[in-house]
Amino acid sequence: MYKVLIVEDEEMIRKGLNYTYDWIGANCVVVGEAKNGKEGLEKIEELEPDIVLVDINMPVMNGITMLENSMDKHIYSAIIISGYDEFDYAKSAIKLGVSEYLLKPVDEKQLFEALDRAKDEVELKKKYKIVKDKLEDLEDIEDVEVLRGDFINKDFKGSKHVMDMIKYVEENYSEKICLNDMVELTGMSDTYLNQKFKEETSYTFNEFVNRYRIQKSINIMKIGGGKIYTIASDVGFSNYRYFISVFKKYTNSTPGEFLEYFRNK
Numbered sequence: 001m002y003k004v005l006i007v008e009d010e011e012m013i014r015k016g017l018n019y020t021y022d023w024i025g026a027n028c029v030v031v032g033e034a035k036n037g038k039e040g041l042e043k044i045e046e047l048e049p050d051i052v053l054v055d056i057n058m059p060v061m062n063g064i065t066m067l068e069n070s071m072d073k074h075i076y077s078a079i080i081i082s083g084y085d086e087f088d089y090a091k092s093a094i095k096l097g098v099s100e101y102l103l104k105p106v107d108e109k110q111l112f113e114a115l116d117r118a119k120d121e122v123e124l125k126k127k128y129k130i131v132k133d134k135l136e137d138l139e140d141i142e143d144v145e146v147l148r149g150d151f152i153n154k155d156f157k158g159s160k161h162v163m164d165m166i167k168y169v170e171e172n173y174s175e176k177i178c179l180n181d182m183v184e185l186t187g188m189s190d191t192y193l194n195q196k197f198k199e200e201t202s203y204t205f206n207e208f209v210n211r212y213r214i215q216k217s218i219n220i221m222k223i224g225g226g227k228i229y230t231i232a233s234d235v236g237f238s239n240y241r242y243f244i245s246v247f248k249k250y251t252n253s254t255p256g257e258f259l260e261y262f263r264n265k
Helices: 009-020 038-048 063-068 085-097 108-137 160-172 179-186 189-201 205-222 228-234 241-250 255-263
Strands: 002-007 028-034 051-055 077-082 100-103
Touching: 002 038, 009 028, 028 038, 028 189, 038 051, 038 063, 038 228, 038 255, 051 108, 063 077, 063 205, 077 108, 100 108, 108 255, 160 179, 160 189, 160 205, 160 228, 179 189, 179 205, 205 241, 205 255, 228 255, 241 255
Parallel strands: 002 028, 002 051, 051 077, 077 100
Antiparallel strands: none
8 A cells, every 4th residue: 555644734624534534445544644844854754655645835845945955865755735826836846756636625536647747756756766776886887897907908918828828718708618628728728727817916717807897888888789699609708597607796786787887877
């Protein structure tokens, strides 16, 4: 059920709204009342309502000020109820994103129609918040370090064998790569090469290949990218699900979340 808060300074109207209408039939429950905007703010903080019915003209703090001080901080839909059919009030309410503006006495049919629209709106707000929180969790997403900066900026300097291995990855990352390729390239044993590579770069060879590919995929996403499965293929992952698994391992996020972030920048 959707939680409703009623903010109205006239007790008779407030109680009438609470006890006259079939809230259960509207899939709602009144969780609280407030007699002015200041109390309304406190109740919004305490009760976290989904829908707020609020009068405009109230003592201590009016409805518009209450909305201005809470709509950016809390997720709810607001329905203005007022005895004052004044366009200025309506304009203020619209700017704040109020879903409905009803005149007293409130007609039950109009109220229930307004509640239906408010419910749809609050669901959209909640979905948006989930997406927004996910993106905010990817703090400094553009600076996620999958591969050390000296490799990205080509500042790394190592032994000839290790540099040859890195160059091979840079030129062939979109193809199948394995350590045996490096054995053929350098004439050295796989045990020696892996040990030497780890010693100089801090990565095993296979880890470096995966990190390099994921970094390349992020670079593609930054400039618009395409479908996740095509990006995976372009950077050398033949298995789409494995790409997602490796991507999440090194970024703590999914490729879809990265794509969404860069597309909405």
